[in-house]
Amino acid sequence: MRQISFILVFLLFTFSCKKESSQELTSESNSENEQVTNASESHPTQVFFGDTHLHTDLSMDAGAFGNRIGMDEAYQFARGDEVTSSTGIKTKLSKPLDFLVIADHSDGMGFFPDLMKGKEYVMKYEESVKWKKMIDDGDGGGAAIDIIKTFSQGKMPFKTNDVSMMTPVWKNVVDAAEKYNDPGKFTAFIGYEWTSLIKGNNLHRVVIYRDDGDLAINQLPFTNEDSSDPERLWDNLEGYEKNTGGKVLAIPHNGNLSNGMMFAETTVSGKAYDKSYVDRRARWEPLYEATQIKGDGEAHPFLSPNDEFADYENWDKGNLDMSEAKTNDMLQYEYTRSALKLGLKFKKELGTNPYKFGLIGSTDSHTSLATADEDNFFGKASNVEPGKDRWNHPFISSEKGTVNTWETLASGYAAVWAQENTRASLWDAMMRKETYATTGSRMKVRFFGGWDYTEKDLTDDMVKLGYEKGVPMGGDLSKEEGKSPKFIVYALMDPDRGSLDRMQIVKGWLNEDGSLDEKVYDVAWSGDRKPGADGKVPTVVNSVNLEDATWDNSIGATELKTVWSDPDFDPSQEAFYYVRVIEIPTPRWTLFDKIRYGAELSDEIPLTTTERAYTSPIWYTP
Numbered sequence: 001m002r003q004i005s006f007i008l009v010f011l012l013f014t015f016s017c018k019k020e021s022s023q024e025l026t027s028e029s030n031s032e033n034e035q036v037t038n039a040s041e042s043h044p045t046q047v048f049f050g051d052t053h054l055h056t057d058l059s060m061d062a063g064a065f066g067n068r069i070g071m072d073e074a075y076q077f078a079r080g081d082e083v084t085s086s087t088g089i090k091t092k093l094s095k096p097l098d099f100l101v102i103a104d105h106s107d108g109m110g111f112f113p114d115l116m117k118g119k120e121y122v123m124k125y126e127e128s129v130k131w132k133k134m135i136d137d138g139d140g141g142g143a144a145i146d147i148i149k150t151f152s153q154g155k156m157p158f159k160t161n162d163v164s165m166m167t168p169v170w171k172n173v174v175d176a177a178e179k180y181n182d183p184g185k186f187t188a189f190i191g192y193e194w195t196s197l198i199k200g201n202n203l204h205r206v207v208i209y210r211d212d213g214d215l216a217i218n219q220l221p222f223t224n225e226d227s228s229d230p231e232r233l234w235d236n237l238e239g240y241e242k243n244t245g246g247k248v249l250a251i252p253h254n255g256n257l258s259n260g261m262m263f264a265e266t267t268v269s270g271k272a273y274d275k276s277y278v279d280r281r282a283r284w285e286p287l288y289e290a291t292q293i294k295g296d297g298e299a300h301p302f303l304s305p306n307d308e309f310a311d312y313e314n315w316d317k318g319n320l321d322m323s324e325a326k327t328n329d330m331l332q333y334e335y336t337r338s339a340l341k342l343g344l345k346f347k348k349e350l351g352t353n354p355y356k357f358g359l360i361g362s363t364d365s366h367t368s369l370a371t372a373d374e375d376n377f378f379g380k381a382s383n384v385e386p387g388k389d390r391w392n393h394p395f396i397s398s399e400k401g402t403v404n405t406w407e408t409l410a411s412g413y414a415a416v417w418a419q420e421n422t423r424a425s426l427w428d429a430m431m432r433k434e435t436y437a438t439t440g441s442r443m444k445v446r447f448f449g450g451w452d453y454t455e456k457d458l459t460d461d462m463v464k465l466g467y468e469k470g471v472p473m474g475g476d477l478s479k480e481e482g483k484s485p486k487f488i489v490y491a492l493m494d495p496d497r498g499s500l501d502r503m504q505i506v507k508g509w510l511n512e513d514g515s516l517d518e519k520v521y522d523v524a525w526s527g528d529r530k531p532g533a534d535g536k537v538p539t540v541v542n543s544v545n546l547e548d549a550t551w552d553n554s555i556g557a558t559e560l561k562t563v564w565s566d567p568d569f570d571p572s573q574e575a576f577y578y579v580r581v582i583e584i585p586t587p588r589w590t591l592f593d594k595i596r597y598g599a600e601l602s603d604e605i606p607l608t609t610t611e612r613a614y615t616s617p618i619w620y621t622p
Contacts, residue, residue, distance in 0.1 A: 489505065502524065521564070
C-alpha cells in the first residue's frame with residue numbers, strides 16, 4: 001500500500017530531482033532549507049507555496065467562533081514551528097510554507113480580543129455586554145451567529161471603520177509582518193480582507209501589499225462600512241499608491257457564494273460595464289482564488305456537462321449567509337472557467353478583458369492555522385477543530401438550506417514561480433500571473449505556450465527553452481501564420497501525496513457569432529490506459545484502504561510531461577488555455593476523522609478525494 005510504494009516513489013522523485021536540477025523545477029520550497037537563485041537567469045527558477053488568506057483572532061467571526069490565538073502563532077505555524085491550537089491541540093506542518101498573508105477582516109479588526117478582555121470602549125455597548133455574557137456562559141456559537149448576523153445587517157453598535165479603534169490594530173498587524181518577514185527564507189506579506197457583503201452575496205477581496213511597513217502603515221485598510229462597491233476599493237488602492245509610491249493588488253474569492261454577482265455583466269450600481277470599468281478591474285485584480293475551504297470554484301457540472309471532473313467539491317446551495325437559494329442562471333457568473341470565457345466577450349466588445357486573471361488557492365482558515373493537508377485539517381473555524389462529531393456540525397444554516405462542516409474542503413495553497421522568496425519577487429510574480437492553485441498538494445507544475453516547441457524540448461533545458469521560445473502561464477500569444485500553438489506541460493508529484501492520474505488542458509474560446517465554447521483535452525496520463533471513442537481516458541483505480549487511510553501510489557505517475565498542439569485551433573478566435581492536473585484518489589480529511597476518533601459518518605459523506613492543481617491561463621489573441 002502507500003507505505004510500501006512510497007519507497008519506490010521517493011526514489012523516483014529523488015532521481016527526477018537530479019534529472020531536472022538544471023531547470024530547477026524541484027528546488028526545495030521549504031523555508032527551513034537554503035534557497036538558491038541563479039542571478040544570471042532572468043526567468044523564475046523556483047516555485048514557492050503559501051497561503052494568501054488566513055484569519056487570526058483579530059477577525060470578529062474567527063474570535064466569535066472560538067479562535068484564541070493570534071498573529072504570532074499564525075506566523076510561527078506557517079514557518080514550521082509547533083503551536084497549540086485554540087482547543088488545546090498541539091500541531092505542526094510536516095512541510096513549512098514559504099509565505100503567508102494574514103488577511104484579517106478590516107471591519108472591526110481587533111474588536112474581538114478587546115471584547116474578551118472586557119475593555120471599556122467595547123463594553124459601553126449593550127450588545128457587547130450581551131455577547132460577552134453569552135461567551136462566558138458557554139454559548140460562544142450563539143454569540144458568533146448573533147455577531148455575524150448583526151454585522152451582515154449593518155446593525156453593529158459601533159462604526160466598524162472607527163479610526164481610533166483601527167489605528168493601533170493596524171500598527172500591530174504591520175509590526176507583526178515586519179517581525180516575521182525573513183527575506184530569502186520566509187515572506188510575511190502585509191494584507192487584509194475587504195469584506196463586501198451585499199444582501200448576503202459575497203464580494204470579498206484580499207488586499208496584498210508589495211511594500212514594507214514604512215509605507216503600508218500610512219493608510220488604514222478599506223472597510224465594508226466605507227463602501228461595499230469594489231470600484232470604491234479600487235479608488236482606495238489607487239489613492240494608496242499615489243500617496244505612498246507603494247504597490248498593492250486585490251484578489252477576489254468565493255464567487256460561488258455571490259449568487260451571480262462576482263462575475264456579473266453589470267456593476268454593483270447596475271450599470272453596464274464600460275471601458276473604464278474593465279480597465280480598472282484588470283489592473284487591480286490580476287488573480288482569482290479558485291479553491292478554498294468554502295468550495296472549489298474551478299468549474300461546475302451544470303456549466304460544463306461534458307467535463308466529468310467538473311463536479312468537484314462544489315458549494316452551490318446559496319449565497320454566503322444562505323439568505324437566498326441558488327438558481328442555475330446565477331452559476332455562469334460564479335465560476336472560474338465561465339468567467340474566463342465571459343472575459344473574452346468583454347475583450348471583443350470593450351477592448352480589455354476584465355477577467356484576465358491568474359489562479360491561486362488559499363485556505364480562508366479562521367483558526368490562525370494555515371493547513372490544507374487532509375491529515376492535518378483544522379477546519380474553517382476553531383469550533384470545528386479535529387474531533388469525533390465536527391463533521392455533522394452545521395456550517396451555514398437558514399430556512400433556505402444548510403451547509404455542513406463535512407462539506408468544507410482541506411484546500412488550498414497558492415503556488416508562485418519567482419526568482420527568490422521575498423515580498424518584491426513573489427508579488428511581482430503574482431502581478432504577471434505566473435501562479436497556480438492547488439487544493440493542498442505541493443505538486444510542481446510548469447506550463448509554456450509557443451509556436452515552435454517539439455518533443456525534443458522536453459530535456460534538462462526545458463524551462464530555458466520554454467521561456468526562449470514562448471511564454472509561461474499567465475502570458476499571451478499572438479497570431480503566427482500557418483501554425484497551431486504548442487504547449488509544454490510538466491507536472492511532478494508531491495512525494496507526500498498522491499501520484500499523478502492525468503494532465504489536462506482546458507480551452508475556452510469565442511465564436512464568430514459571439515457564443516462561448518470550451519473543451520477539456522487529456523494530454524498526458526499514467527499507465528497504459530487508452531482514450532475511448534470520445535477521446536476521454538478511463539478513470540484511474542481507487543486504491544484507498546478505508547480501514548487505515550493508505551493508498552497505492554504505484555497506480556499513478558511520479559511525473560508527466562508532454563508537448564501538445566491544439567488540434568482544433570482557429571486562428572481567428574480569441575481563446576485561453578490552462579492546465580488541470582489531477583492526482584489519483586487519496587483519503588479525504590473525513591476518513592482521517594473517522595479512523596482517529598471513531599466518528600460514525602453518514603453514507604453520503606465522501607471519504608476520498610482527488611487533489612488537483614489549476615494553472616493560470618495562457619491567452620491567444622488573433
